[in-house]
Amino acid sequence: MSLTNIYQPDLMEVLDVRQQTADVKSVRIRFRDEAKAEQFSFRVGQFGIFSAFGAGESTFNICSSSNWKDFIEFCFRRTGKVTDALWGIDNNDTIGFRGPYGNSYPMEKWKGKNLIFVGGGIAMPPIRCAIWYALENRRDYGQITIVYGARTVGDLVYRNELDRWAEYDRVRVVRCVDPGGETPDWQGEVGFVPAVLEKAEVSAEDAVALVIGPPVMIKFTLPVLAKMGLADRDIYTSLENRMKCGVGKCGRCNCGPVYVCKEGPVFTLEQMKQLPNDF
Numbered sequence: 001m002s003l004t005n006i007y008q009p010d011l012m013e014v015l016d017v018r019q020q021t022a023d024v025k026s027v028r029i030r031f032r033d034e035a036k037a038e039q040f041s042f043r044v045g046q047f048g049i050f051s052a053f054g055a056g057e058s059t060f061n062i063c064s065s066s067n068w069k070d071f072i073e074f075c076f077r078r079t080g081k082v083t084d085a086l087w088g089i090d091n092n093d094t095i096g097f098r099g100p101y102g103n104s105y106p107m108e109k110w111k112g113k114n115l116i117f118v119g120g121g122i123a124m125p126p127i128r129c130a131i132w133y134a135l136e137n138r139r140d141y142g143q144i145t146i147v148y149g150a151r152t153v154g155d156l157v158y159r160n161e162l163d164r165w166a167e168y169d170r171v172r173v174v175r176c177v178d179p180g181g182e183t184p185d186w187q188g189e190v191g192f193v194p195a196v197l198e199k200a201e202v203s204a205e206d207a208v209a210l211v212i213g214p215p216v217m218i219k220f221t222l223p224v225l226a227k228m229g230l231a232d233r234d235i236y237t238s239l240e241n242r243m244k245c246g247v248g249k250c251g252r253c254n255c256g257p258v259y260v261c262k263e264g265p266v267f268t269l270e271q272m273k274q275l276p277n278d279f
């Protein structure tokens with residue numbers, strides 16, 4: 001009888017490492033086992049548990065589109081033990097990967113809707129996978145509005161892709177940096193994300209919004225979306241509760257009875273309001 005160890009990571013070859021900001025890198029990886037590379041699939045919004053051998057495991061969103069078959073991509077901020085170790089990886093190195101885990105963005109349900117993406121700082125990676133997916137299935141979605149901000153110009157993640165997205169039909173990209181974070185050649189907005197969203201006068205008609213960012217950004221963005229007319233059931237976010245197993249075994253990620261790793265990380269505001277206030 002063969003027993004599968006659910007905690008055993010797959011070995012992944014590092015294909016490409018890019019420094020996005022002073023403390024953020026994006027990494028493309030591929031299964032070393034060719035058969036696994038062929039079989040692997042995921043849905044946008046899902047996450048993985050990535051390991052730097054000898055240092056430990058960390059949870060990151062898969063930030064590539066599920067339409068891309070040659071690699072999966074993740075993007076991380078250097079904050080501690082594991083991300084310090086991952087900071088040093090290079091092409092051809094091997095890291096570990098478990099996943100995909102969690103639920104996903106309801107891209108099927110969103111068909112025909114206008115999409116509003118609102119992100120702050122390192123929150124761009126979990127939004128980016130949904131943006132690319134929607135752009136690659138452009139006819140399935142209405143107007144796409146992306147409002148993305150960071151503290152400074154240098155903190156914008158995937159900055160070069162913002163211009164590429166803006167070239168698509170019926171896509172509006174609004175970039176902003178906090179006051180004082182602009183450079184002399186900055187052509188975007190200066191202001192905090194919620195205020196910039198409000199000023200942008202985005203139509204909320206038949207729209208859904210995906211909002212991911214620091215808690216303070218989310219706190220002040222939600223009333224703006226409500227004022228625009230979006231119902232709680234049409235506002236989505238992705239939670240980042242600390243996780244260990246990723247598969248509903250350890251209880252590390254719980255919000256009351258809800259396992260965020262299994263029933264989330266994607267929730268509507270309507271669902272979040274049913275959760276105990278400990279996320």
Ligand SMILES: Cc1cc2nc3c(=O)[nH]c(=O)nc-3n(C[C@H](O)[C@H](O)[C@H](O)COP(=O)(O)OP(=O)(O)OC[C@H]3O[C@@H](n4cnc5c(N)ncnc54)[C@H](O)[C@@H]3O)c2cc1C
Nearest residue numbers: 047058059060061075076077079080081082083240241242
């Ligand atoms: C579903 C999910 C998706 C995530 N996606 C991403 C992503 O795409 N990119 C990314 O950079 N990070 C993401 N995170 C957060 C990431 O998992 C942690 O920042 C990372 O595990 C820190 O690992 P570390 O060992 O380097 O830091 P540690 O040494 O464990 O901690 C360093 C510092 O980071 C804090 N920290 C650790 N984990 C979290 C967390 N989950 N939330 C908030 N603070 C934390 C600690 O409290 C400490 O202050 C995600 C988390 C979850 C649960």
Ligand code: FES
Nearest residue numbers: 246248250251261
């Ligand atoms: S991370 Fe272990 S139960 Fe969710």
